Amino acid sequence: MKRKDALALDRADPFSKKRKLFKLPKYKIYLDGNSLGVLPKASIARVKHLVEVEWGQDLITSWNEHGWWNLPQVIGDKIAKLIGAVPNSVVVADTISVNLFKVLSAAITMRPERKVVLSDSGNFPSDLYVAQGLSRFLTGKVDLKTVEPEQIAEAISEDVAVVMLTETDYRSARRHDMQAITAKAHSVGALVIWDLAHSAGAVPVDVMACDADFAVGCTYKYLNGGPGAQAFLFVNPRLQQSAVPALVGWWGHANPFAFSIDFVPADGVRRFQSGTQGMLNMVALDAAMDAWKGVSMERLYAKAVKQCAMFTELVEHQCGEFGVSLYGERNFHQRGSHVCLQHPHAYAVIQALISRGVVGDFRAPNLMRFGFTPLYTSYVDVFDAAQHLHEVLSKRLWNKKKFLTIQSVT
């Protein structure tokens, strides 16, 4: 493949007009949108308005006048379309860890006679910490059991209260079979929580088609909501009247402004809200969701598959002799939208790349991770990133005391 072939792919790419909706960092090839998505142009004006007009002038009346109060549901419905959820089943609030805690505590309560929360060792560590924290608090009433990702299906037994998994592995990019695992769990009476942090906006998922019980996910990665933007959570409509989280608050009350001293859970998913939400991040996210209008997740995923495969082929072809290899899932139709490469000097290599303006990230112990976010990643970005990696490896630039300073990457 030549650079002109990548340029030709960009010219034919129906998503190239979406790229124009983002303020891309200058002099960089940004392949870390799976960690922090880039800035949507619409968010700039929206945040400015929030600060200077809504907060600055209208102040407290903005809760109604500017729709602050309803934003968690409004944005939730926008995200719902990307994950196969129905309206009024997704809400945006808090962090992914807090939301996972909420749905996990609700699920445990619904299976009081069962002791096991089942997960896998490839899950994002913070998810496991949440389950461990709950287990410790309940002094052994439930225990977290982790198995290897491949052993999940067979480990689902009748003592399992909740299966808690991340759909796309943050390192290997391996995707779990949501449909099969959810069905297996339901067949023995267990509930399932899916973490869609590396899935929402990256790969097609359908929480209703697989009848997931709960899901949580992140908005600052593929959804470009901004640093630390609120997370989302999904509650299947068939559970919305029976599930109650351990962590509640006035935003989840049936009648919050009555200021009654007794908690009465709101109908529907709203009961999974608790406290007042940060509106600066919330409106940035709301504006970011505009970019998803008319996006087919299947088509976007097809581009991601092509970019991941293209990058891997270029790297293997050009750099295989320099000790770099693909980590994790190879089947490009069963994996997420990022590629991890292993290399004995991964940390130094990624630093050398970053100093040249090619931004990926390092994941312990020896992984370089490159995220492809096809809403704004071009094919020529992918091509150029592979060339930079070749240059760094072939010239052993990672071994320099001082890396090259940031330069234009063309």
Added chain:
Amino acid sequence: MKRKDALALDRADPFSKKRKLFKLPKYKIYLDGNSLGVLPKASIARVKHLVEVEWGQDLITSWNEHGWWNLPQVIGDKIAKLIGAVPNSVVVADTISVNLFKVLSAAITMRPERKVVLSDSGNFPSDLYVAQGLSRFLTGKVDLKTVEPEQIAEAISEDVAVVMLTETDYRSARRHDMQAITAKAHSVGALVIWDLAHSAGAVPVDVMACDADFAVGCTYKYLNGGPGAQAFLFVNPRLQQSAVPALVGWWGHANPFAFSIDFVPADGVRRFQSGTQGMLNMVALDAAMDAWKGVSMERLYAKAVKQCAMFTELVEHQCGEFGVSLYGERNFHQRGSHVCLQHPHAYAVIQALISRGVVGDFRAPNLMRFGFTPLYTSYVDVFDAAQHLHEVLSKRLWNKKKFLTIQSVT
């Protein structure tokens, strides 16, 4: 008192230079800073930089380069100075409900043999909801008991695990005696959590002097952090190595970037962080804290006491005949920085005031609440607000179908 007397007080007011640090809403007398504080000028530039440079250009590297990662502790130390806390004992994260849940769950775990969480019926309802949610989740292992505020001290007995109170009542403005109640609780082996939502930045409190175990508080009221800005929590240093919340996450891990699958709590208060925080709100709050440089809480409180007393006197003198009266605590040296008035048509009256640009808020069933935030509230604001109230009441303007449109209030 004449208007010129109020103007004279403003000329002599040492805090009048602080007022210039804020972008005050035009054509309004804003007396709702106890619900949502006004916009600090410093926050405008800081948020713009965050969005356009840190997020827009530097992206993922900003976690280190722009100090995002440490902001929860950095801001925590700034707030610590206002509440009598020592460095490294306050952290900013999540919402007040989530933080209350964290410290309450930690406290319950530290008193496993005790069944009662004690609070009062004047507490902010969401705090009670948090305790009720925990109690429900623990199926009766602990129960929330609420008594009248005046009965708290005598209700503290040896079956009490945790006393959970709000220092300043959000309606009556009555302040609890932190020192005496904390001492009483400790004398029977109970722990104490203080909610400082209406105290931090409003009245002098000293969590170390009274040896409080835990505290939580709000930053979008008197601290002007912006709509829904993150809350804070305090953990007394003597408990920091033994207290562990039920809700944890990777930001509270001893070594978050090792991505170990086992949770190991960080040393100190940092273990009370859980997930990734929204940086747009966080930097707005950080900039807002600049306004507190050199502020003596005792002096600020003296101004608040004067403003609350002045407003009450003016209202009682001018409007007493129109069915309005003070609600709650009358001793102006034992109360918070807001005044609640009761009136049979409180909702209509407050709407009429708001339509004239005098912004207070309504609290069910019959209260009008006016917050005095002496960092930027002037004496003439207080004087004029009382005159508007007189006009609305004496002319029964609240009884109009249509209120006057917003107009300049001079």
